[in-house]
Amino acid sequence: MTTRHTYDLGVIGNCAYLALIRQDTRLQWLCWPRFDSGFVFGALLDEEQGGEFSLLPPEGEFRTRQYYRDNTNVLCTEVETAQGRYRVTDFAPRFQQYERYYKPLMIIRKLEPLAGTPRVRAVCRPTGDYGRQPLTPRRSSNHIAFLGLPEEIRLTTNVPLSYILDGEDFALSETKYLVLTYGAPLEAPLESTCEQFLSRTESYWRQWVKSTSIGSVFQTEVIRSALALKVHQYEDTGAIIAASTTSLPEAPGSTRNWDYRFCWMRDTYYILTAFNNIGHFEEMEQYFHFIANISTKVRDKYQPLYSISGASELIEEELHHLKGYLGNQPVRIGNDAYTHIQNDVYGQVLVALLPLYVDKRFTDPERAHSEQMMYEALHFIERTMEQPDAGLWEFRNLAQYHCYTYLFHWAGAKAACKVAARLGNTDMGELASRLTREAREKIEACYDAERGCYTNAIGSPHLDASGLQLILMGYLDPNSERARTHLAALEAELMTPEGLFYRYRHADDFGTPETTFLICTFWYIEALACVGRLDDARQALQNILRYTNHLGLLSEDVDARTGSQWGNFPQAYSHVGLVNAAYRLAKKLDRPVFW
Known part of the structure; x- marks a missing residue:
């Protein structure tokens, strides 16, 4: 019997960009700064040259469940392992601000424990020009800059940078945030800004549906x-x-x-x-x-x-x-x-x-x-x-x-x-x-x-x-x-x-x-x-x-x-x-x- 093939992907976007995220938390497709630009994540077309942005258990079997928050384009992926359970909430900020829509080239990934003490490995390795342009990571005090494109890609996070740069997993005992930007970076308090953006984005989509x-x-x-x-x-x-x-x-x-x-x-x-x-x-x-x-x-x-x-x-x-x-x-x-x-x-x-x-x-x-x-x-x-x-x-x-x-x-x-x-x-x-x-x-x-x-x-x-x-x-x-x-x-x-x-x-x-x-x-x-x-x-x-x-x-x-x-x-x-x-x-x- 032939296996049924479906795309195990969810889509998020804010009318400035679109991203596809697999059921195992891997960001499989993202083109910046436009829909028709070269990808910065393109594992959909090549696992090796397409870069990687994932929040996966370091080892062992795991199960996942992916769903949207009701009447929104906010995507949730729950991951269950032997050590515990956690949720990744992915969204592209979009809401009204100063009489127009705020829709930055920014993806926010909220990583929160739900049960036990699960271990997670955060990998962020963007690429450029459809995988032909390697990017150079540069560590700063609270972010990693990826250099090589016309504008900077920046990962701002409260996950210890050493864990990300060295590929080490960590025990997830509190909520973490990972904010990836192209061009203008996030220069505001991390946790409160992410929560505010999440709340306002959910409200925007629910009002749009109403x-x-x-x-x-x-x-x-x-x-x-x-x-x-x-x-x-x-x-x-x-x-x-x-x-x-x-x-x-x-x-x-x-x-x-x-x-x-x-x-x-x-x-x-x-x-x-x-x-x-x-x-x-x-x-x-x-x-x-x-x-x-x-x-x-x-x-x-x-x-x-x-x-x-x-x-x-x-x-x-x-x-x-x-x-x-x-x-x-x-x-x-x-x-x-x-x-x-x-x-x-x-x-x-x-x-x-x-x-x-x-x-x-x-x-x-x-x-x-x-x-x-x-x-x-x-x-x-x-x-x-x-x-x-x-x-x-x-x-x-x-x-x-x-x-x-x-x-x-x-x-x-x-x-x-x-x-x-x-x-x-x-x-x-x-x-x-x-x-x-x-x-x-x-x-x-x-x-x-x-x-x-x-x-x-x-x-x-x-x-x-x-x-x-x-x-x-x-x-x-x-x-x-x-x-x-x-x-x-x-x-x-x-x-x-x-x-x-x-x-x-x-x-x-x-x-x-x-x-x-x-x-x-x-x-x-x-x-x-x-x-x-x-x-x-x-x-x-x-x-x-x-x-x-x-x-x-x-x-x-x-x-x-x-x-x-x-x-x-x-x-x-x-x-x-x-x-x-x-x-x-x-x-x-x-x-x-x-x-």
Whole structure:
């Protein structure tokens, strides 16, 4: 029997950085000073060259239990040994201070005894430039500085420095604190400051959750997904990354190892929908600012993705010195998808701009450049209507006339029609109406009358899970026979016996996909709700929760046969999918039932 693989990791973050911590207290992944910087801890990709930050028993067997403090991103790991039990509380400080958010490049690790007198060995050995830059430790009176990067990494602690530098274990008889910083160090009383930061960070997250609008179904899971999604936003610019990691394979040995630490403009609609569904306006507004900033730099085309600072060049590079996750190579940084032609992005931008005009929470100044952006996006649609592209799934050596692209041409142009009517802009309205009709003709060219479904591209026989969006975006009337037969065809070809969905089943540049793609299953759940199969939708949503890890976190991909998690982790878009599916189901049920 094949062992089920899950990521035994928890995520913490404060919208300035993200870190992944294993169930045995090892900090497995941390990039500083930005999400897309080189790692300072990267044992996830190479145990030897990835550095180490751990609080482990020196010897003997031990058991652990990892959990979040209720409704927070504060992570606790309890370790039980023959000598006693202790808890490590890890968090990234975040709270309001001086009318803005305090979110330092600082990780705080609180180490406290719970029973007996356990012995602990504290190891802190950061590295630089993806393990290629060794750092030099320098002892000071109450901290260790690690030198070699543009800014100092500092460990401030009340654990005796000699124990850390010499690798000696010690008896844990009182609470200890370890504060690791990049750049600005902690220059304040250690114990009281850590406790204050912990209290204020917990309060911040709990208040954020209280201000979250969620339906009455699957509340616990939606809260965890919302908290995970929140920390994937880089607050400095408003960008939202797909995942905090790179090169975790979609399937072992597949070489589908990609860097996801970037912002996919192409997925704008789904992200903004998720934040709107949970009632978080601030995050929507920040993301709009990011999109507006990108738009002012666009000349020839929108890219599918940009860096978190809006940089357009994301040169893909393979790091041959790293072994890779469980030996899976290559390890890649950067993403060549930035060079791809993916024309659905223009419709994504148009649909994303619609709330500026229909949501009363936005004011006129926030629409300042959006009318120009709408015109530009419409003209891009007009120029690319006859252009094949790489499609949603970023085929590297295959260009087709994708149904999904034309769906977003249609949806984007329809959104522009609504805005034009509101503005009284006849020229925009006429252009948008014409493009809506042209896009519909292209979508209908994908219809296979014999099978009663829409294929993935004009002239292609293949089906694709993105075809579910024809129902979700309102192109197909969910009560129509065509929606029913289309959904049935997708179920027959792409759904596994376990109820999960493949993106597609035909070969691409890397062969036939081996694992299912979680967001596609969430789209399927939404489609079930749309067509009125509410019991099926509820059951499917309940079923997919079996594929979370021990903390309720989702990966990108799942091996349907084993239930194993694969792909980058945690995957923001998988959590977006859960939020949107639960919202759609709750709205359809419209009754106060809790599951």
